[in-house]
Amino acid sequence: xxxxxxxxxxxxxxxxxxxxxxxLSLPWVLYPKPLKRWLNNRTLTIQxxxxxNFIKQIFLPMNTEGHKWAMLLTSLLIFLITLNLxxxxxxxxxxxxxxxxxxxFATPIWLTTVILGxxxxxTHSLGHLLPEGTPTLLIPILVVIETISLFIxxxxxxxxxxxxxxxxxxxxxxxxxxxxxxFPLMPAVALLTSTLLFxxxxxxxxxxMIQAYVFVLLLSLYLQENI
Amino acid sequence: MLSRAVFLSxxxxxxxAPLGAGLVHAPRSLHTxxxxxxxxxxxxxxxxxVRHGFVPEEFFQLLYPKTGVTGPYMFGTGLIIYLxxxxxxxxxxxxxxxxxxxxxxxxxxxxxxxSVAAFADQLNEEKVAKVQEVKDLAMTNLAQAIENEKKEQWxxxxxxxxxxxxxxxxxMLLETNYRERxxxxxxxxxxxxxxxxxxxxxxxxxEQEHMINWVEKSVISSxxxxxxxxxxxxxxxxxxxxAKSTQAKAVI
Numbered sequence: 311x312x313x314x315x316x317x318x319x320x321x322x323x324x325x326x327x328x329x330x331x332x333x334l335s336l337p338w339v340l341y342p343k344p345l346k347r348w349l350n351n352r353t354l355t356i357q358x359x360x361x362x363n364f365i366k367q368i369f370l371p372m373n374t375e376g377h378k379w380a381m382l383l384t385s386l387l388i389f390l391i392t393l394n395l396x397x398x399x400x401x402x403x404x405x406x407x408x409x410x411x412x413x414x415f416a417t418p419i420w421l422t423t424v425i426l427g428x429x430x431x432x433t434h435s436l437g438h439l440l441p442e443g444t445p446t447l448l449i450p451i452l453v454v455i456e457t458i459s460l461f462i463x464x465x466x467x468x469x470x471x472x473x474x475x476x477x478x479x480x481x482x483x484x485x486x487x488x489x490x491x492x493f494p495l496m497p498a499v500a501l502l503t504s505t506l507l508f509x510x511x512x513x514x515x516x517x518x519m520i521q522a523y524v525f526v527l528l529l530s531l532y533l534q535e536n537i
Numbered sequence: 538m539l540s541r542a543v544f545l546s547x548x549x550x551x552x553x554a555p556l557g558a559g560l561v562h563a564p565r566s567l568h569t570x571x572x573x574x575x576x577x578x579x580x581x582x583x584x585x586x587v588r589h590g591f592v593p594e595e596f597f598q599l600l601y602p603k604t605g606v607t608g609p610y611m612f613g614t615g616l617i618i619y620l621x622x623x624x625x626x627x628x629x630x631x632x633x634x635x636x637x638x639x640x641x642x643x644x645x646x647x648x649x650x651x652s653v654a655a656f657a658d659q660l661n662e663e664k665v666a667k668v669q670e671v672k673d674l675a676m677t678n679l680a681q682a683i684e685n686e687k688k689e690q691w692x693x694x695x696x697x698x699x700x701x702x703x704x705x706x707x708x709m710l711l712e713t714n715y716r717e718r719x720x721x722x723x724x725x726x727x728x729x730x731x732x733x734x735x736x737x738x739x740x741x742x743x744e745q746e747h748m749i750n751w752v753e754k755s756v757i758s759s760x761x762x763x764x765x766x767x768x769x770x771x772x773x774x775x776x777x778x779x780a781k782s783t784q785a786k787a788v789i
Contacts, residue, residue, distance in 0.1 A: 349664065351580050352657035359660055400635030486630035486637075504633065511637045 315483055319476065322403045333403050337392035361388070368530050376537040379530070386415065387526040394475060394518030398482075398511065407479060409472045416467035419529050424460070427536025435536055463532065467525060474521045478514040485510055590646070 322329040342354050350358070364387065365380050390406060397404025405411050427435035439456040440449065489503035586594035592609070600608040620626040760768075 347577070347580070349580075349661050351584075352654055355657040355660050356653065359657075398638050400631040400638070482634050483630060486634040490630040490633050504637070507633060508637045508640065511634070511641055515638075515641060 315480065315487075318403070318479060318483065319407050321408070329403075330405065333405050334393075336396060337389055340392060341388065368527065372530070372534050373537065376530075376533050379533055382419075383526050383530055386419075386529075387522055390415075390471075390522035390525060391519055394522055395515070397475065397479065398514055398518060404475055404479065406471055407476045409468060412468035412471045413464065415525070416471075416529075417464040420464040420467065420532060423529070423532045423536045430537070438535055463528075467528060471521050471525055474517055478510075478517055481510055482507065482514060590643070 322333060341357060344350070344354060344358060361384055365384055368383065369377050369380055393404060393406045396402055397406070424435070439453050439460070441452065441456070444452050485503060485507045489500050489507055492500040492503060588594060588597060592613075597609050600612070604611070621628070
């Protein structure tokens with residue numbers, strides 16, 4: 311049982327061939343490419359509308375330099391949301407439960423923002439290490455704390471996403487197993503557990519979307535600080 | 538449903554790379570045939586018909602001649618039972634998780650599907666309406682321009698009458714002016730002629746008076762004093778005689 315529970319998080323292989331690439335490229339086939347038409351079908355219209363609205367919302371408070379990042383962050387969002395939501399289907403593998411993937415997204419982008427900030431406006435970036443209005447005695451300690459918080463950001467981003475999704479999937483498995491095994495023994499309790507499972511799945515849908523959005527939002531905030 | 542995914546990805550491949558046309562069965566191979574890119578075939582307005590959300594209607598039509606209406610359902614039931622009984626598909630906790638996520642998906646599609654579709658349609662409608670407004674405005678402007686042009690043409694027709702009237706006016710003015718001047722000339726000439734006549738009259742009168750005066754003078758000068766005495770004596774005798782006759786008449 312314990313082995314089964316964590317099997318879902320193992321990288322998928324088929325006869326020794328890793329299928330991670332297949333799992334990662336699944337979102338690519340699900341989104342239609344915008345055609346050279348003026349009026350599109352409903353799917354494309356909704357997709358374009360959603361992407362436009364998202365870009366407007368994220369990049370409105372940013373100055374023009376940061377607008378170059380629109381494509382990166384939007385495609386990251388769509389990718390993460392799709393991976394998360396697809397992982398909720400039974401028997402699917404969610405790549406975002408792998409810490410390696412999430413760290414691979416978080417660290418380079420965060421590092422880019424830091425390096426950009428240090429290059430373009432070093433004093434301003436270093437100034438972020440000390441919040442306004444701190445008493446003079448606390449300054450050294452606070453600088454150290456802020457530096458630590460700066461370096462922990464990629465770790466936080468990656469681990470947040472991984473932990474949320476892994477925990478959600480684990481819970482779903484656990485509660486589903488509970489309901490499944492209780493069903494022949496105590497059907498009423500199994501029914502309650504099924505209700506819990508239903509609510510948990512609803513929560514997981516929300517969490518899947520929110521975590522992806524938070525990931526991208528935090529990256530855009532780090533960009534805003536440094537650009 | 539999977540066929541749709543194939544078609545979608547096929548379309549995507551076709552558009553994405555030059556290899557695409559060769560990789561996918563494309564009845565309209567644009568770069569080898571003589572057809573051009575325009576006019577582009579219209580997009581289907583409605584998605585393909587599906588029953589129960591994911592089974593295409595064509596599947597039912599395919600099986601209808603051989604097995605009637607219940608054929609596909611029997612096929613589906615049989616398939617499911619086969620998978621379950623042979624334990625090709627094992628029921629475990631994932632099934633339960635699948636049921637709950639399936640229920641959520643079905644509920645979401647049923648509840649929010651029509652409104653999302655209506656929203657998408659509304660977005661497209663707004664786009665079309667904006668451009669349609671421009672087109673309509675242009676059309677009304679052009680119709681107005683046509684009306685104005687027709688009015689101008691009608692005005693042009695009437696212009697010849699206007700010109701005739703004006704011409705008449707001018708001719709009348711000229712005529713009047715001419716007559717006036719002629720009248721003036723006549724008057725002037727008459728005045729001058731009258732002057733000459735008056736002058737002649739004056740001359741004649743002066744001559745007459747002069748002549749009369751001269752005649753009188755010569756007559757008076759020709760009367761000698763003898764004659765004058767005789768005439769005066771005669772006048773006195775005449776007067777006496779007259780006085781006598783008058784006295785006699787008065788006494789009578």
